[in-house]
Amino acid sequence: MGAAMATANTLRHRRAIWVAGVAFLGLAAVYTVMAGGHMPENLGVTDGQLAPCPPKPNCVCSQADDEEHRIAPFACEGDVTKSLARVEQIVKSMRRSTIVERSSLYLHVEFRSRLFRFVDDVEFLADPAAGVIHVRSASRTGFSDMGVNRARVGEIAKQFQREDGRSPD
Numbered sequence: 001m002g003a004a005m006a007t008a009n010t011l012r013h014r015r016a017i018w019v020a021g022v023a024f025l026g027l028a029a030v031y032t033v034m035a036g037g038h039m040p041e042n043l044g045v046t047d048g049q050l051a052p053c054p055p056k057p058n059c060v061c062s063q064a065d066d067e068e069h070r071i072a073p074f075a076c077e078g079d080v081t082k083s084l085a086r087v088e089q090i091v092k093s094m095r096r097s098t099i100v101e102r103s104s105l106y107l108h109v110e111f112r113s114r115l116f117r118f119v120d121d122v123e124f125l126a127d128p129a130a131g132v133i134h135v136r137s138a139s140r141t142g143f144s145d146m147g148v149n150r151a152r153v154g155e156i157a158k159q160f161q162r163e164d165g166r167s168p169d
Contacts, residue, residue: 037118037119037140037141038140039100039121039140040121040138040140043108043121043123044101044106044108044123045105045106045125048125048127049063050063050123050125050134050135050136051136052064053069053136053138054138056139056143056144057143057144057145058138058139058142058143058144058145058148058149059136059137059138059139059149060135060136060137060138060149060150060153061134061135061136061137061138062132062134062135062136063134063136071135071150071153071154072157073127073130073132073133073134073135074087074124074132074133074135074157074160074161075131075132076126076131076132076133080105080126080127080128080131080132080133081104081105081126081128083126083133083160084104084105084107084124084126084133086160086163087107087124087133087156087160088102088107090156090159090160090163091107091109091122091156094111094156095114096111096112096113096114097109097110097111098110098111098112100121104126105125105126105127105128106123106124106125106126107123107124108121108122108123108124109121109122109123109124110122111152113148118139118140118141118142119139119140119141120137120138120139120140120145120148120149120152121136121137121138121140122135122136122137122149122152122153123135123136123137135153135156137149137150137152137153
């Protein structure tokens, strides 16, 4: 009877390990798919506008009408295309950034979080008529970003203003 119980306990233990392993692999697969997410189809410029922010707090945009999502555009001195090139150099120097698309008036950058590898899409649109660079930064997945997008855009703006010889606000 003792040997039979030991064998039954061993089988239960092995089954529990197997179930835990399968659950772990399943969660790892879901995490891998969800962390990066798919690139949204609405990125880019439509009629001189960046995409509006979704009704979630994980997005900021200088073209947004509501206070929750609104952030100031980058004021430019002189040629906005040269200013956009400076923005590009700033984001290239930042960790875990990847330039996805670049044109004379538009820049799309992906930032990946260090731990969970979540992707944020950051877009810049030079507006020569207004003398500004509009910016939009949004998380691909999740609901809240704990203020990461707003803070990142703020840091880029500070570096941009320092290089431009103006003191940041």
